[in-house]
Amino acid sequence: MIKIRGITKIYNPEKQKPLTALKDINLEFGAGEFVCILGKSGSGKSTLLNIIAGLDKPTAGSVFIDNEDMASFSDLKLADCRKDKIGFVFQDFQLMEHLTVLENVELGLSMNAVDSKEKRRRAKSILTNIGLYEHLNHKPSELSGGQKQRVSIARALVKNPDIIIADEPTGALDSKTSIEMLNILKDIADSGKLVIVVTHDYEVKDYSTRIVELKDGQVIKDEIKQKFVQNNEKSIVQKRSFDIKAAFRLSWKRLVERKWRYLLVSVSLIIGICSLAIAFGISNGIKSYSEYANKRIIDNKKLTFIKKDALTSEDYFALKKNKKIRLLQDEYVLNAKHELDNKEEITFKVKSIIQKEYQKDYTTPEIFHGRLPEDNKKEIALSYNIAMKLADNGNIENLIGKKIEAKFLAVDDLNNYPSRWDKQSLNIVGITQKTLIGEDYAYLPYETQKTIVRRSRFLGKNEDIPTNKMSVYLKDKGNIEEIYNSYVKSYDITRPEDVLKGLTKVFKNFNLIILGAALLILFISALMIGIILFISVLERQREIGLLISIGGTKKDIKKIFVTEGLLLGTLASTAGVILSIVMFLVINPMAMKYMNYPIYNPNIFTLVIALTVGIVVSLASSIIPAVKASKLSPIELLRRN
């Protein structure tokens, strides 16, 4: 079954002090043998065992397993060898504390393509045979040392290997339990398996069929008490399968076990993903707002001209001559205040609307309830927000038809003309829908507003109102650029697209800050996940060693840590996305209050992107620890305490 030919192992051959741990070892073991490898500390027992198990390579010589030279094996084939042919029993049991006895034994089949029901059946059957049926659902911490070692033996046997390698199996047990254990191992050998036990314990001799004693790396005794029968039968090779499900299960158990630590790390990822989802949602909101504003609020045939000084009649005449301009209208803004019944005062700004005859060709504020004020009448349309402040219990519809007593003050950006508050009683005829972000206006008919401006500024009925700002309405929107270019030298001109640019710039900057913060938090989360997974690699060294001993490959080890990162990332990112949805209920009411538009507009697309970013970040940060784990030396990992 195993032939050892001329094995020599030199540690650190290139260094100044090379150490020869094994010297020209020649041995042959067969089925049904219970081999006891004895020797003092440092004699080379573990080195020999590691070479037999394919965990270490000899400096010279070969190990043949079922007549195949292990030196010719690829890493995968060596792992397959451990998966199918060798079962390990450790001095310190190497049991997973967070798994039950049954689950620990099932772990022995993790690399084999056996369905979960069959795994359970086999594990139960072995545990019953070994006398642990009563303890299937206990955790290792609830067992005695002897019981733990039996679980470790059951785990080694569950895949029905040809060879059982036991490294100091009685080292941690009292003498009575040791005898129990040796009897079990003897029974295993009697059943036709090769059992190799490495020990300091000379009592093991009595149970073994063969004693190999090492001293300074050489065989000083090879006593065969009972001849073995050469068995050329090869063990059944089982299909390899460490499916992602098994990796997830292990990682999930780990996450549950260390929940507080992982929760703490998740907080930054949750906040990062939530901010990212919000940034994406706001960006989407800005886009839909631009579309809405372009269609419903901004007049795409209107320009605003501002002159440094007051506009003169020459300005009007020159512009009126231009055939492409249909209408010129000077623009004013009034400040208004109104006292509520409870003596509280509300303030708002007032603009004018274009005269009726032009309304079908140009944009007017969108009406929510009622209608627009009619030319020359003492009528007013209030914005939704102003109406909400005036209405009882939010019944803004009831305001229509009522009167509002308000005081108006003409805003004069140009000169500091003396102005006064002019009191007016106006009929509320309409409530307008959303207006531009940051602008919350009430609307008066053009002439009515002019009358109020004159009165506020002490001007006569027909006197001109000095202003430097006017609206220029074009016949055709295709002429915007031409008009702009013709007059840009004399006026400061705002085109339709400029209105939105100015407004959205603030939001875009604000959004960039959120995005920047989100990316920074995500970067920190990535570092934290990386660190936590590094700690996890350190803490799971025994688990890694165990998985290698049952046939796990480097790829399988990587899978465990990548799935740990993936699981953590998916859970935290989902929580972040859910939080961002909850934030919808906070951000938009605030946005409505301050800017009159629900600027946060998440959709399935923005949420999925945020979720994906979170998963990718945690996956990326798990790669380095995963690679590090896969590079750990199995010998170091399995080295007994």
Ligand SMILES: Nc1ncnc2c1ncn2[C@@H]1O[C@H](COP(=O)(O)OP(=O)(O)OP(=O)(O)O)[C@@H](O)[C@H]1O
């Ligand atoms: N990785 C290593 N690098 C250098 N020297 C090593 C290494 N592993 C073992 N040795 C040395 O090789 C010799 C044999 O060690 P090995 O662990 O095989 O002995 P052992 O008989 O199993 O001892 P023990 O019973 O104390 O475990 C010792 O002198 C040890 O110091």
